[in-house]
Amino acid sequence: xxxxxxxxxxxxxxxxxxxxxxxxxxxxxxxxxxxxxxxxxxxxxxxxxxxxxxxxxxxxxxxxxxxxxxxxxxxxxxxxxxxxxxxxxxxxxxxxxxxxxxxxx
Numbered sequence: 631x632x633x634x635x636x637x638x639x640x641x642x643x644x645x646x647x648x649x650x651x652x653x654x655x656x657x658x659x660x661x662x663x664x665x666x667x668x669x670x671x672x673x674x675x676x677x678x679x680x681x682x683x684x685x686x687x688x689x690x691x692x693x694x695x696x697x698x699x700x701x702x703x704x705x706x707x708x709x710x711x712x713x714x715x716x717x718x719x720x721x722x723x724x725x726x727x728x729x730x731x732x733x734x735x
Contacts, residue, residue: 637704644700651693658722659686662729669733678729685725692718 669675
């Protein structure tokens with residue numbers, strides 16, 4: 631079993647990672663709100679903004695899901711779950727591109 635210092639360090643690192651997910655999701659949501667509010671493309675700006683807000687919220691939820699899975703693995707002294715970060719990054723980039731296409735076309 632891992633010692634207390636290692637477990638504490640792992641739990642704090644997990645918390646920092648979760649906060650990074652929250653920060654990124656919040657930033658994407660704020661970008662979506664700004665586009666919806668100040669965009670001059672009418673309904674397309676609203677659609678692009680709504681898309682970004684939805685993906686930002688999903689990013690926060692994915693961060694929470696990941697944080698809980700990793701915390702459970704730490705507490706039960708099991709291997710850390712891996713994967714999913716590349717898919718999340720791909721979804722974020724694809725959403726931003728879709729929002730740009732909505733605004734520029």
